[in-house]
Amino acid sequence: MPFVDLGDVQLHYQLDGTADGPPLVFANSLGTDLHVWDLVVERLPKELRIIRYDLRGHGGTPATPAPYSMGTLVRDAERLLDQLQVKGCIFVGLSIGGMIAQGLAIKRLDLMRGLVLSNTAAKIGTAAAWQQRIEAIKRDGIDAVADTIMERWFAPAFRKSPELSHWRAHLLQQSVEGYIGCCAAIAGTDFYTPTSGLRLPTLGIAGSDDGATPADLVRETVDLIPGSKFELIRRAGHIPCVEQPEVFADRLITFLTEQGHI
Numbered sequence: 001m002p003f004v005d006l007g008d009v010q011l012h013y014q015l016d017g018t019a020d021g022p023p024l025v026f027a028n029s030l031g032t033d034l035h036v037w038d039l040v041v042e043r044l045p046k047e048l049r050i051i052r053y054d055l056r057g058h059g060g061t062p063a064t065p066a067p068y069s070m071g072t073l074v075r076d077a078e079r080l081l082d083q084l085q086v087k088g089c090i091f092v093g094l095s096i097g098g099m100i101a102q103g104l105a106i107k108r109l110d111l112m113r114g115l116v117l118s119n120t121a122a123k124i125g126t127a128a129a130w131q132q133r134i135e136a137i138k139r140d141g142i143d144a145v146a147d148t149i150m151e152r153w154f155a156p157a158f159r160k161s162p163e164l165s166h167w168r169a170h171l172l173q174q175s176v177e178g179y180i181g182c183c184a185a186i187a188g189t190d191f192y193t194p195t196s197g198l199r200l201p202t203l204g205i206a207g208s209d210d211g212a213t214p215a216d217l218v219r220e221t222v223d224l225i226p227g228s229k230f231e232l233i234r235r236a237g238h239i240p241c242v243e244q245p246e247v248f249a250d251r252l253i254t255f256l257t258e259q260g261h262i
């Protein structure tokens, strides 16, 4: 279980692949951890240096007191990459992880040679809706909103599969403090203007049945970056790396190949 010491928190990460290979970094979504990438990572070329980490208050990274700002979450990613001496990575972010990816590219373009923005946007939802979710969870726990979240995460067919209970339990394992801390960071983020100034190779990925960041919203953000590519994954909701890992890995490998990263 490797950690980097960020001062106020020990950030948990995992390495796969080849230590001196081209770096590929993954940031998870709200209510998940680095295992959300398991089914994709196992399909990727072993020559890559694959770095996955757990957002603050998720998985093996302890929670610090909520609320968090997006600046803090971006700094966590920045310090991880600096401490691991990563330069020229392709950074893959899912949902809030994709907001962190945008924030890091805006702040430290020198760390990156490409972005993969999966099921994310420059702005997700409204501050009022996130505040309502924070209050509901403080009052009744994550369990009270878990069924609604499953509808946002997964397409109807997947919701009938036995795997649903695994991902519901996965959500409930996350720290309440970490979860509401990250909700506050999303509530306070609008990257529309700075993201439209980004100039780097970008792949956007959306799910046809995404109940949290609909495909049109993802496309609107990805289109802010000139030359970006967009892929729609059918029969997938908000977490296509879990629902359609073969397709997700295939689209990612194609992008990595086009960029000369593998």
Ligand SMILES: O=C(O)CC1=CCC(=O)O1
Residues within 6 Å of the ligand: 028, 029, 030, 031, 094, 095, 096, 097, 124, 149, 152, 186, 212, 238
């Ligand atoms: O739980 C949701 O609504 C889905 C989501 C929004 C941001 C994120 O990371 O997950």
